[in-house]
Amino acid sequence: xxxxxxxxxxxxxxxxxxxxxxxxxxxxxxxxxxxxxxxxxxxxxxxxxxxxxxxxxxxxxxxxxxxxxxxxxxxxxxxxxxxxxxxxxxxxxxxxxxxxxxxxxxxxxxxxxxxxxxxxxxxxxxxxxxxxxxxxxxxxxxxxxxxxxxxxxxxxxxxxxxxxxxxxxxxxxxx
Amino acid sequence: xxxxxxxxxxxxxxxxxxxxxxxxxxxxxxxxxxxxxxxxxxxxxxxxxxxxxxxxxxxxxxxxxxxxxxxxxxxxxxxxxxxxxxxxxxxxxxxxxxxxxxxxxxxxxxxxxxxxxxxxxxxxxxxxxxxxxxxxxxxxxxxxxxxxxxxxxxxxxxxxxxxxxxxxxxxxxxxxxxxxxxxxxxxxxxxxxxxxxxxxxxxxxxxxxxxxxxxxxxxxxxxxxxxxxxxxxxxxxxxxxxxxxxxxxxxxxxxxxxxxxxxxxxxxxxxxxxxxxxxxxxxxxxxxxxxxxxxxxxxxxxxxxxxxxxxxxxxxxxxxxxxxxxxxxxxxxxxxxxxxxxxxxxxxxxxxxxxxxxxxxxxxxxxxxxxxxxxxxxxxxxxxxxxxxxxxxxxxxxxxxxxxxxxxxxxxxxxxxxxxxxxxxxxxxxxxxxxxxxxxxxxxxxxxxxxxxxxxxxxxxxxxxxxxxxxxxxxxxxxxxxxxxxxxxxxxxxxxxxxxxxxxxxxxxxxxxxxxxxxxxxxxxxxxxxxxxxxxxxxxxxxxxxxxxxxxxxxxxxxxxxxxxxxxxxxxxxxxxxxxxxxxxxxxxxxxxxxxxxxxxxxxxxxxxxxxxxxxx
Numbered sequence: 001x002x003x004x005x006x007x008x009x010x011x012x013x014x015x016x017x018x019x020x021x022x023x024x025x026x027x028x029x030x031x032x033x034x035x036x037x038x039x040x041x042x043x044x045x046x047x048x049x050x051x052x053x054x055x056x057x058x059x060x061x062x063x064x065x066x067x068x069x070x071x072x073x074x075x076x077x078x079x080x081x082x083x084x085x086x087x088x089x090x091x092x093x094x095x096x097x098x099x100x101x102x103x104x105x106x107x108x109x110x111x112x113x114x115x116x117x118x119x120x121x122x123x124x125x126x127x128x129x130x131x132x133x134x135x136x137x138x139x140x141x142x143x144x145x146x147x148x149x150x151x152x153x154x155x156x157x158x159x160x161x162x163x164x165x166x167x168x169x170x171x172x173x174x175x
Numbered sequence: 176x177x178x179x180x181x182x183x184x185x186x187x188x189x190x191x192x193x194x195x196x197x198x199x200x201x202x203x204x205x206x207x208x209x210x211x212x213x214x215x216x217x218x219x220x221x222x223x224x225x226x227x228x229x230x231x232x233x234x235x236x237x238x239x240x241x242x243x244x245x246x247x248x249x250x251x252x253x254x255x256x257x258x259x260x261x262x263x264x265x266x267x268x269x270x271x272x273x274x275x276x277x278x279x280x281x282x283x284x285x286x287x288x289x290x291x292x293x294x295x296x297x298x299x300x301x302x303x304x305x306x307x308x309x310x311x312x313x314x315x316x317x318x319x320x321x322x323x324x325x326x327x328x329x330x331x332x333x334x335x336x337x338x339x340x341x342x343x344x345x346x347x348x349x350x351x352x353x354x355x356x357x358x359x360x361x362x363x364x365x366x367x368x369x370x371x372x373x374x375x376x377x378x379x380x381x382x383x384x385x386x387x388x389x390x391x392x393x394x395x396x397x398x399x400x401x402x403x404x405x406x407x408x409x410x411x412x413x414x415x416x417x418x419x420x421x422x423x424x425x426x427x428x429x430x431x432x433x434x435x436x437x438x439x440x441x442x443x444x445x446x447x448x449x450x451x452x453x454x455x456x457x458x459x460x461x462x463x464x465x466x467x468x469x470x471x472x473x474x475x476x477x478x479x480x481x482x483x484x485x486x487x488x489x490x491x492x493x494x495x496x497x498x499x500x501x502x503x504x505x506x507x508x509x510x511x512x513x514x515x516x517x518x519x520x521x522x523x524x525x526x527x528x529x530x531x532x533x534x535x536x537x538x539x540x541x542x543x544x545x546x547x548x549x550x551x552x553x554x555x556x557x558x559x560x561x562x563x564x565x566x567x568x569x570x571x572x573x574x575x576x577x578x579x580x581x582x583x584x585x586x587x588x589x590x591x592x593x594x595x596x597x598x599x600x601x602x603x604x605x606x607x608x609x610x611x612x613x614x615x616x617x618x619x620x621x622x623x624x625x626x627x628x629x630x631x632x633x634x635x636x637x638x639x640x641x642x643x644x645x646x647x648x649x650x651x652x653x654x655x656x657x658x659x660x661x662x663x664x665x666x667x668x669x670x671x672x673x674x675x676x677x678x679x680x681x682x683x684x685x686x687x688x689x690x691x692x693x694x695x696x697x698x699x700x701x702x703x704x705x706x707x708x709x710x711x712x713x714x715x716x717x718x719x720x721x722x723x724x725x726x727x728x729x730x731x732x733x734x735x736x737x738x739x740x741x742x743x744x745x746x747x748x749x750x751x752x753x754x755x756x757x758x759x760x761x762x763x764x765x766x767x768x769x770x771x772x773x774x775x776x777x778x779x780x781x782x783x784x785x786x787x788x789x790x791x792x
Contacts (some may be wrong), residue, residue, distance in 0.1 A: 037512055051183040051190075075511050083505050086517045093519070100519035106271035114514025
């Protein structure tokens with residue numbers, strides 16, 4: 001059932017009123033929030049961005065849910081990557097030392113292996129995730145969704161009184 | 176504006192407002208909880224802060240009281256403080272660093288009672304880390320002193336009973352007695368057979384005596400008959416002499432036999448003496464010249480202090496080493512999503528935590544009014560270039576005083592630690608010994624003492640020495656139920672010996688270098704106890720020997736009596752019987768002489784009558 005719910009949610013997001021750019025930006029930010037531990041300054045800043053910018057919230061939470069699980073599974077990898085960047089790359093050391101002594105920056109907890117690893121992965125994946133999800137949403141809406149809407153079962157569901165009632169409630173809630 | 180969500184901005188504004196309000200009303204409680212949680216995790220028992228107040232504008236923190244529960248006595252506070260206030264450096268806070276310029280801790284009290292139990296709810300045991308080298312060394316020392324081999328000899332003695340000694344000794348007397356008995360009895364049997372043959376001779380003598388008595392010379396008719404009788408009587412001498420010489424030879428033999436018996440008797444008595452000597456020698460006085468009771472009395476507690484110090488200093492050292500390390504080792508499995516913090520230290524930069532100066536005052540549970548200063552407590556002492564120093568002095572109304580100097584220098588590897596501690600004229604009302612030996616006192620009461628303690632630790636090298644002097648100690652023993660009379664006696668010996676001690680000192684040293692542990696512990700108490708023990712245990716053993724000797728003597732006396740009753744009496748009886756025959760032989764000889772004379776006289780009478788008749792004719 002959770003898998004079905006997730007699929008339903010994804011479809012709902014794909015069909016939402018937001019533009020593909022809003023949905024994919026929301027999903028990319030959600031990815032960052034899912035990967036980066038919550039108790040860091042930049043995670044907090046991402047939240048502010050998500051709240052202020054007109055991105056799709058559903059996509060944000062979907063990104064958090066998906067990439068939060070990914071972060072949990074890949075935690076040892078993130079730890080190793082962070083350790084490599086922080087300790088083993090000697091040429092980066094002066095940067096870290098000065099950042100460590102700089103005001104405010106230490107609140108990002110960049111000196112933590114998992115934070116560093118997940119932040120780097122988030123930065124690297126942000127653009128690809130944004131672009132690929134945008135392409136996905138666009139293509140879904142243009143090519144796949146019209147076919148799905150023509151399916152008899154969808155027509156039956158849409159004609160039902162329950163669905164109409166749901167639509168009314170939905171429109172009221174969006175006011 | 177199409178990218179900005181108006182509702183989002185409003186929502187954010189509301190969130191910030193709520194945050195500020197929450198901060199005003201709940202920061203104190205939240206921080207209090209966080210500090211309590213962190214403190215409790217560190218100590219292993221509840222840490223409670225009352226009345227915490229945080230001023231974000233002034234960047235000051237204060238609290239009315241902090242209670243740190245003693246992890247082993249959870250109804251007591253290890254430390255309790257009064258009002259504490261300190262100011263944090265705002266510029267350092269911006270860099271996520273805690274720098275306290277000055278701090279005052281007033282009304283510190285130690286070992287105070289708690290209203291509630293400060294035990295933490297039981298958690299699943301964390302994976303125990305491998306104990307450090309020093310922890311291993313001190314744990315080893317504690318286990319060693321708890322084994323208490325010094326009391327093995329006591330358990331040996333207490334197990335000995337006189338009967339056990341007798342049973343364990345292989346007495347030579349019974350064997351000797353049997354061999355003497357065999358020799359004497361075979362002799363006695365020989366004498367008895369001689370006596371039997373002598374009895375036949377005696378009968379012959381009696382026959383001769385009867386014959387001699389029956390001779391009446393005047394009744395013999397003819398002279399020839401007289402002459403013939405005379406010759407017969409005269410000839411009997413041969414037979415009498417033969418019997419006499421045989422008898423005399425036997426008599427001499429039997430007369431000399433008591434001397435031989437006496438010799439055997441002496442041999443038996445010598446054997447008895449030897450057996451008694453072996454009884455005396457069996458329970459030898461144990462060698463208690465190396466008695467080292469103080470090790471067992473004070474050792475466990477003393478070494479547990481070292482262990483505690485070592486545990487905490489190791490935690491501090493490991494932590495500092497970790498946060499100061501340029502390239503810390505990668506943690507293999509940090510908790511999920513927690514990662515590992517890498518601290519980028521830089522000369523002359525601010526450390527993560529720095530308490531520059533803390534002035535403290537208060538009172539210990541022993542009644543000392545204390546004053547002191549702690550300076551340069553830092554998470555990265557290398558950065559501040561200063562070691563941590565602690566100086567605390569205390570004084571009591573009765574002029575007892577103490578001084579503590581602690582320097583923790585974690586700036587370099589290996590680190591240096593030095594601790595000097597001195598207490599003078601300290602009243603000791605309740606000093607518990609932490610041992611499990613039932614014979615030894617459990618505590619000292621109503622005493623006074625001086626303590627001097629020095630410790631120096633550099634990396635894996637450790638050196639410490641100490642001196643404790645107790646004046647007029649009153650030792651308290653636990654209730655003791657002896658399993659037997661000997662254990663009770665020994666317990667009394669120990670109790671009396673301790674009771675006689677007026678003062679004692681304990682001097683010791685522990686040195687760990689190149690992975691080797693050297694411990695020296697000497698005490699005047701050991702010397703006094705050794706002397707007392709030697710005397711008292713010696714007395715006990717002498718008593719034990721006497722009791723064993725009495726039992727042995729009783730047993731051996733049986734053989735002496737048997738020797739007299741059976742052997743001596745037998746020999747005497749035989750000798751008397753032989754002696755009795757001597758009279759008979761003498762009588763027969765005498766009778767023969769008389770008869771010879773009578774016959775001779777008669778012959779002469781008759782010869783003269785015959786001559787008279789011839790001359791008359």
